Amino acid sequence: xxxxxxxxxxxxxxxxxxxxxxxxxxxxxxxxxxxxxxxxxxxxxxxxxxxxxxxxxxxxxxxxxxxxxxxxxxxxxxxxxxxxxxxxxxxxxxxxxxxxxxxxxxxxxxxxxxxxxxxx
Amino acid sequence: xxxxxxxxxxxxxxxxxxxxxxxxxxxxxxxxxxxxxxxxxxxxxxxxxxxxxxxxxxxxxxxxxxxxxxxxxxxxxxxxxxxxxxxxxxxxxxxxxxxxxxxxxxxxxxxxxx
Numbered sequence: 068x069x070x071x072x073x074x075x076x077x078x079x080x081x082x083x084x085x086x087x088x089x090x091x092x093x094x095x096x097x098x099x100x101x102x103x104x105x106x107x108x109x110x111x112x113x114x115x116x117x118x119x120x121x122x123x124x125x126x127x128x129x130x131x132x133x134x135x136x137x138x139x140x141x142x143x144x145x146x147x148x149x150x151x152x153x154x155x156x157x158x159x160x161x162x163x164x165x166x167x168x169x170x171x172x173x174x175x176x177x178x179x180x181x182x183x184x185x186x187x
Numbered sequence: 188x189x190x191x192x193x194x195x196x197x198x199x200x201x202x203x204x205x206x207x208x209x210x211x212x213x214x215x216x217x218x219x220x221x222x223x224x225x226x227x228x229x230x231x232x233x234x235x236x237x238x239x240x241x242x243x244x245x246x247x248x249x250x251x252x253x254x255x256x257x258x259x260x261x262x263x264x265x266x267x268x269x270x271x272x273x274x275x276x277x278x279x280x281x282x283x284x285x286x287x288x289x290x291x292x293x294x295x296x297x298x299x300x301x
Contacts, residue, residue, distance in 0.1 A: 069229065100289075110230075110275065110291045122286050157229055172218055172237070174279045174287045178230040 070094065071160050071179035079185045085146040088182045092139055092160030098122075099141040100161070100176060101133055105154040116141055117163065148186045155181045191292035193276050198298045205263040207295045209276030212257060216278040219252060220289065221261045224273045233261070233274075263297075271299045 070093035080086055092099050101113040103126075112125035116135035127133075130148075135141040145152060159176035190212045199205045211219065217238050222230040236243045236250045236259075243250045249262040263270055273294040279287040 069231070071229075109293045112288065112291075115286070115288070117286070123282055123288055125288075159230075172235065174218055174289065175220070175232060175235060176289055177232060178222075180229045 069177040069179065071158060071177050073156075073158050073179035073182050075182060076180065077183050077185070079187065080148060081187055082148055082150060084148050084186075085144065086148065086184065088143040088145070088156050088158075088184075090141045090143070090158030090160075090179055092141070092158075093177055095162065096160035096177070097139065097163050098161045099135055099139070100159040101127075101141070101143050102157040102159065103154045104157060104181070105151075108154075110157075113143070145184070150186050153184055153186045155183050157181045191276055191278055191290050193274075193292035193295045195293065196296050196298070198300065199266050201266060201268060201299055201301050203266055205261075205266045205270065205297055205299075207261045207263075207274050207276075207297065209259040209261075209292055210257055211259065211276070211278040211290070213278055213280045213290070214254075214257065215281055217281075217287070218279045219250075219259050220275075220277040220279075221248075221250065221259075222275040222277065222291075224275065224294070226272075230275060266297075266299050268299050268301075271297055273297070 072091045097118045099116045103111045113127040115123040133143045158179045220235040221233040247264045251260045275294045276292040277289045
């Protein structure tokens, strides 16, 4: 158990709908990362939040958005869903995303169990 | 650019050693990682190595780092059927603003047979 929780575990919805995925990071971790894993695209980085602020964006579609709340949990919102959005969505957390002291590893990301999204 | 490459598949006999290889491109990576993903599960951190180290051993796992060739390997001794999974190599890549991002390879599927 990594200490990162994600809900729901499974989500089945229809095209055109909107869903919200939720993630609670490990206690003490300030950074939250979202990834999408699909068979054809592999593991794709979507977005990174640090202490409530967006820090980096990866291959995230405009239909997708995320936020991190004051209690550090994060939500990933997926709208106007398409069949191709069916995938596993992972959240990960780390102590921080800062790299000031390279001898202290604050980068290690701990992954949640994922949410499996099926769009029909 | 940032890229991590791994072979896609490895098959070994139970009890043998497995060696999973990875090459990366960012020479400034401070940490390199190995994660394991079992079917239907999330990524589990196996181990990581600091870039100024050549080797790290943790029970049945040995990580070798050749920084000159940007080559990382994971050796699993006495491979068991429970080791069957996908193994991801990742490098930390410094982004603008001082933040690191993990770049993952496509994963190596390890199949262990009797």
